[in-house]
Amino acid sequence: MSYSSTTPQVLLTLEYPLVLCTAVTLTTYVLSLITDNYSQVDRIWTFMPTVYIAYWAFLPLWPTGIKVFPYVIPYVPQGLDGDLVQKYSPRALMMFGLSVSTQLCTLNQGTN
Numbered sequence: 001m002s003y004s005s006t007t008p009q010v011l012l013t014l015e016y017p018l019v020l021c022t023a024v025t026l027t028t029y030v031l032s033l034i035t036d037n038y039s040q041v042d043r044i045w046t047f048m049p050t051v052y053i054a055y056w057a058f059l060p061l062w063p064t065g066i067k068v069f070p071y072v073i074p075y076v077p078q079g080l081d082g083d084l085v086q087k088y089s090p091r092a093l094m095m096f097g098l099s100v101s102t103q104l105c106t107l108n109q110g111t112n
Contacts, residue, residue, distance in 0.1 A: 013084065014068075014083065015077040016062075017052055023071040046106070050099045057096035060088055 028040040054063075055074050057074055063079035064085070 008024065009082070009084075012077045012080045016074055017055060019070055020051070020055075020074075047103065050096070050103060053092065053096045053099050056089065057092040058088075060091075098109060 024044065028044070031041045032038045058074075059076060062076050063073045064076045064080075066075055
């Protein structure tokens with residue numbers, strides 16, 4: 001595969017994560033203006049990386065090209081094909097497991 005043929009695939013894979021990032025950024029900004037609490041992002045920074053990792057880890061499970069609630073329900077962009085969509089990525093699954101385990105240990109430590 002040449003660089004020019006892989007570029008559209010890379011851009012397609014970033015479609016939903018960029019939509020989610022934009023929605024989260026705008027939501028935290030608007031909430032900070034409404035509540036006068038400018039550290040809204042502090043409430044979500046611990047679990048948002050796990051949400052992004054879950055998208056990549058479970059990519060074969062998401063519907064293809066269906067954008068019912070594009071900011072809430074993950075989807076695979078139309079035109080994205082190949083092993084990325086059909087097979088689970090062992091690396092992404094491992095990162096998801098490590099992320100969840102780390103969060104559980106952190107939360108457990110905070111309760112003592």
